[in-house]
Amino acid sequence: MRSDELVKELVQLVKVRSEVYVTEMGTVKRWNYREAAEAVRRLAERVGLDVEVVKLEVSGEEVPAVIAGIGGKGPSLAFVSHYDVVPAKGPWVIEGRAFDPFDPLVVNGRVYGRGAADDKSAIVASIAALAELADEGSPLRYKPFVVVTGDEEVGGLGVRALIEGGFKWDKVAILDAGAEYLSVGASGVAFGWVKVKGRSGHAGYPHKAVNPVEGALRLAHYMLETYKPRRAAKLSKLDAPPGSPLPKVWGRFSFTIMKLPPGEPEKHNRIPGEAMLGFDVRLLPEEDLEDSLRELYASFSEAAAKMGLDIEVTAQGQRGWYSKDETFVREALEAAKVAYKSVGLDSEVAAAAELGGNDGTFFDSAGMPVVAFGAIRSECNVHSENEFVYVRDLTMLKEFTKALARGGAHGGHDAN
Template sequence: MNSLVDFLKELVSIKTELRIEDGKVIRENYEKAAEFIASSAEDLGLKIDTVVFEDRFGKVPVVMIEPEGVDREESIALVSHYDVVPAKGPWLIKGHEMDPYEPLLIDGKLYGRGAADDKSAIAASIYALKEALEEGRRFKFKPVLVIAGDEEGGPLGIKTLLDEGFKWDKAVILDASADYLSIGASGVIHGWVRVFGKNGHAGYPHIAENAVSKLVNVISFIQEEYGSVRYGKISRYPSPPGSPFPNLWGRFNFTILKLGEGEVEKHNVIPGEAVAGFDARLLPEEDDEEAVRELVSFFSKAFSKYGVKGCVEIIAKLRGWYTTDEKLKEDAVKSVKKAIKTVGLNQEVRIAAELGGNDGTFFFLKGIPVVAIGAIRSENNIHSDNEFVYIRDVEFLKEFVKALVTEG
């Protein structure tokens, strides 16, 4: 493998999709990708250790890479992932039809699923360590690249690794924006609200109870009453560039509407059960358990006000995180500044907390200080058709890692 770009192209060509189908976790080519990453890093003179987790759906390798002979008092984990969300082709790029797993390099942009999220970070961090060794740099940390799967919604991954007792003194999540250094991320609550009525013929509404109408009332109450409370929560951490408010704020949305399982979807049938899915976003410093209690209490008020029989199911929650180590933050800011200058990017050093969440939470909960940065920009179409990464941003991330883990 002759260059960072060649490596990244080869890695993108390995289809490592993570899908959930009928309750089954489908993992494609995890082992192939892990073997390619490990063998490529080894060929570059780096030390490799692979840990494999397994469940009834298959294996999830975690590749850990570090420079040979580096023994420093403090360790730092540089975290990325090789799994990707599903892609359907062909994509149309400037008149070219392409398969999402046959990467295409045009005008300094590499197109392909995972090119930005998050295989760019794998390439950048591996080549950062390679170049640091070749340049004879003195390391100030013992850096360990932690490259995992199942980040895009699977049950195994970084959390499992940390729960198994793996630990580092500091961590950097390399699965974030290139526009700013992240010093925090939002928490999240996902769930369903189910409202029950009595089904019947639409021509005889007086002998039925319309679950849809009841759910509409509940949704309206929650959006107005709870929404104002959630949106009124303001973080002490700044928002990303382009946000409508200077500091991160709470958010709430209903995102799914459907009839209950077994209900007949016909215009002339009044349904007996209606369901809505919701997404609540928490401040980085907010307690997730307390946030759940507050949300559920508002649903209870809605049920009571409208005489609705219903229930709330919380299916996922993840608290946010924030940086607890000012020295790590200072070092990261200096490294961003140096990387911008080295690559010649026309941008300022910005600091913000993320509107979404990431694996930083799992380090935060283990008491490991964390920051985040990456090679991803808002226009990169991640999780969508025509995903791409700017090669200059991969170089930027590589230079950031070199500056952070070495002296001078």
């Protein structure tokens, strides 16, 4: 598929407004999932792939997945992407031209639109790659499949449902990833709330109240001075992405939200009864989630005891992952180098672990070796206004997919 054909197919997919988000009540709101899956199915069938639409159910709603392949022999290899996107409001403006984020603009070698990079670029590139492999008919190291799910943007619910439904592959390449390095791991995450309890009262009589807002500020300061440095001192064995302040992935801790709980009036002259802080902890890819949660709770308890605060902490999390199949990593690195050369990029492709998380955790937990590589670059404005993907990187990712199915730079080992 030529680059102009890739662009044409990507534009059609971006036009499907397959948005998803989580409400303040914790429910998931989904739009046009069936239409998005149907658009993927039509594209895959039109280029000659064998297609199955899997009707998965998440929290009582249908979250379809599309699986497409070309047959063949050898170990199975899933190229994983997703059709759901974060919400977007227009108009967006590029070079004085206003446009709707779901009516893409193609200009200066870029496709602008919500989901153009994250992650509909991967859908188009992987389907095109399998179609070309089928036409070429050359021996492959792996039996490749395109796997497209929903609900990635709300915690990987679609992938989890697929795995729980019994689907499994010998190897997995997640294409919802950066193009600047091969991802061989991802950080875990723990997040939640700490509620600081006080006694409400009139702001003119602070001596008759116990101020939880000031308590929350003191608590935050203590945690930033003690727990945050302890997290930062934890270093992974895996390299950090290019441009990181440290050579290895490191532990991170942030307060990200400060608010009053539901039911507390927000008035300047009223001291509330409770205040809340939201936090985010980033774990090393190889770090144990339960151990990290115990350390977090202990640190909050220590802080509360020293300052005489009454607090309640709730947290949940997801462990990280890292690649344990060294042969598969070598093949993926070779494939990435082939892909770069195919579009005239001469920069070196290195292996590193992601500072964020991704669906690799679920595949890794199910015993499937994972790597990740995609068409997303740091300047692509993912999840923001004016999201875009380079046309060049659509071709690059297509060539990566083909090269990895062959087993790397030299076609790997022919399947028996």
